[in-house]
Amino acid sequence: MKTARQSRLSIETPEGVVFSFELAMPVSRALAWAIDAAAILTACSVVGQVCAAANLFSRDVAAAVTTLLYFVISVVYGILLEWRWRGQTIGKRILGLRVLDIHGMRLQLSQIVLRNLLRLVDALPALYLVGGIACLFSRNAQRLGDLAANTIVARERKPQEPDLDEIAPAKYNSLLAYPHLAARLRSLVTPEAAAIAIQAVTLRDGYDPIARVELFAELAAHFRSLVEFPEQALEGVTDEQYVRSVLRVIYTP
Amino acid sequence: MIIDLPRFVAAERVYWDELALLLARLETSPEARLSLPEIQRLHYLYERSSADLARLDTFSTEPNLRAYLESLVARAYTEIHETRAPVKLRWKSVVLAFPRAFRRHQAAFRLSLGVTLLGCAFGWFALRMDPHVKSVLMPFAGLNSSPAERVAKEESAKTDKLRGEKASFSAELMTHNIHVTVLTLALGMTWGVGTLILLFYNGVILGAVAADYIGAGFGTFLTAWLLPHGSIEIPAILLGGQAGFILAGALIGWGGRTPRTERLRAVGPDLFAIIAGAGVLLVWAGIVEAFVSQYHQPVLPYSLKIAFGACELAALTAFLAWAGRE
Numbered sequence: 001m002k003t004a005r006q007s008r009l010s011i012e013t014p015e016g017v018v019f020s021f022e023l024a025m026p027v028s029r030a031l032a033w034a035i036d037a038a039a040i041l042t043a044c045s046v047v048g049q050v051c052a053a054a055n056l057f058s059r060d061v062a063a064a065v066t067t068l069l070y071f072v073i074s075v076v077y078g079i080l081l082e083w084r085w086r087g088q089t090i091g092k093r094i095l096g097l098r099v100l101d102i103h104g105m106r107l108q109l110s111q112i113v114l115r116n117l118l119r120l121v122d123a124l125p126a127l128y129l130v131g132g133i134a135c136l137f138s139r140n141a142q143r144l145g146d147l148a149a150n151t152i153v154a155r156e157r158k159p160q161e162p163d164l165d166e167i168a169p170a171k172y173n174s175l176l177a178y179p180h181l182a183a184r185l186r187s188l189v190t191p192e193a194a195a196i197a198i199q200a201v202t203l204r205d206g207y208d209p210i211a212r213v214e215l216f217a218e219l220a221a222h223f224r225s226l227v228e229f230p231e232q233a234l235e236g237v238t239d240e241q242y243v244r245s246v247l248r249v250i251y252t253p
Numbered sequence: 254m255i256i257d258l259p260r261f262v263a264a265e266r267v268y269w270d271e272l273a274l275l276l277a278r279l280e281t282s283p284e285a286r287l288s289l290p291e292i293q294r295l296h297y298l299y300e301r302s303s304a305d306l307a308r309l310d311t312f313s314t315e316p317n318l319r320a321y322l323e324s325l326v327a328r329a330y331t332e333i334h335e336t337r338a339p340v341k342l343r344w345k346s347v348v349l350a351f352p353r354a355f356r357r358h359q360a361a362f363r364l365s366l367g368v369t370l371l372g373c374a375f376g377w378f379a380l381r382m383d384p385h386v387k388s389v390l391m392p393f394a395g396l397n398s399s400p401a402e403r404v405a406k407e408e409s410a411k412t413d414k415l416r417g418e419k420a421s422f423s424a425e426l427m428t429h430n431i432h433v434t435v436l437t438l439a440l441g442m443t444w445g446v447g448t449l450i451l452l453f454y455n456g457v458i459l460g461a462v463a464a465d466y467i468g469a470g471f472g473t474f475l476t477a478w479l480l481p482h483g484s485i486e487i488p489a490i491l492l493g494g495q496a497g498f499i500l501a502g503a504l505i506g507w508g509g510r511t512p513r514t515e516r517l518r519a520v521g522p523d524l525f526a527i528i529a530g531a532g533v534l535l536v537w538a539g540i541v542e543a544f545v546s547q548y549h550q551p552v553l554p555y556s557l558k559i560a561f562g563a564c565e566l567a568a569l570t571a572f573l574a575w576a577g578r579e
Binding site: 011059063101113118149 | 280300303304306307323324326327330331332334335417418419420421423424425427428431432435436438439440441442443447500504514517518521522524525528529
């Protein structure tokens, strides 16, 4: 196991295949915690109101039940949900986060209990200051509870497909006439370069005309350096049209 | 290199879907056992999907497909390489896990006990040498009054001072004590320093209270007051300290070459068992403290309370020492 960079945790299997998790940063974790805190307060309030409305107990027993329920709900909430939902609470689900074992193994109940109990020390002195600082300085963005339980909080990836009809309308594409070159281009373009091209095409109308011409010339030159298409495929194609054709090649299966 | 991606996806998707179905079955019922042909099939599908993921590296601009395959391979990796048995919540193994975990880490418990006793000695001598420190050491206003006055008041009480409040008082005691015990465990993450300070402070209070009452000649009252709930509550907090020191030991890892993550992984189940056991003990201690400890002679004879506390302590000692021995 190795850490590729601070924002990702990569795991290499014995078969030599590498998969990685995008680590959740303290801000998204704090938001998830705020949602969970609201859920706990709501649950406690509802249960308290139901107890009071039902008038089942004496005032003493009702106070005891409220105290115990608040304590049980606040402790058990995280443990139960992370156990049943495989590492997620309501807040984590909404924000697309998930608790995972640091080695990619199955999350154990003891790990979930430990990371939730250690919130007591992470929450010190107030508002998860200790946990937040630990998150910022630990290699895998772990609070103390995560360090003790060998867990990480990762962001679930939901990559968005670009809107091809918006950025590269389905017109005749001269590059697709050469499938072997198109396949080669698809394999050589990096996700970063593709993302820059998408951004350039999406925002093209807001650019200064000269800057627009220069930007697309630079992008087209980069893509041309990767794969050389025959002259007839590029005849009458401007740099901007070429970049849009490249995007259509990349994202059309 | 894959030339024809659509054909590659069409050919392989059937295997990915089969793997996804098998994984969903395993994840929804972790205790389910696969037959040998099913295990062999799972391994084959995992290796095939891993190979597909490696081949897909040539398609760096296929983030969706790559993310899907990565997640599939990661889930299969978990199921194939996980060596720990899934948790089986059987009451007997759950109950016996607690004393077994306790016995595996007796050195940590002795350290917890030693630090508390050191605190007791400090509290005792501090109060005997300078009675004015009482207001500084005692955490509750009720403990600041004179022992003689309190004993006289308690023994002559005509009404039940906790009438209509026993249940809520008991609930507050339970939650407070469980909070303190879990904090004692959690502070193990400060390399044990926080655990040590908390145990020492608890010991100081206990020692100061003992010095105050025994020095004033009310040793019997003190024993009858504290023993019914203290015989469970104090060991439970010591167990929290034991868990804190186990955690600290795994974090520090003196003398061993095992990586920190492996050391912490090894002690996780024992920490869980000990803290869960301590939590249950503190629920009982909270009930006893509210419903038994606060009543004194003539309502409840001291001998009866002391005998009750001694029986509890003996039962707890026997349980921790012998339950689940093989």
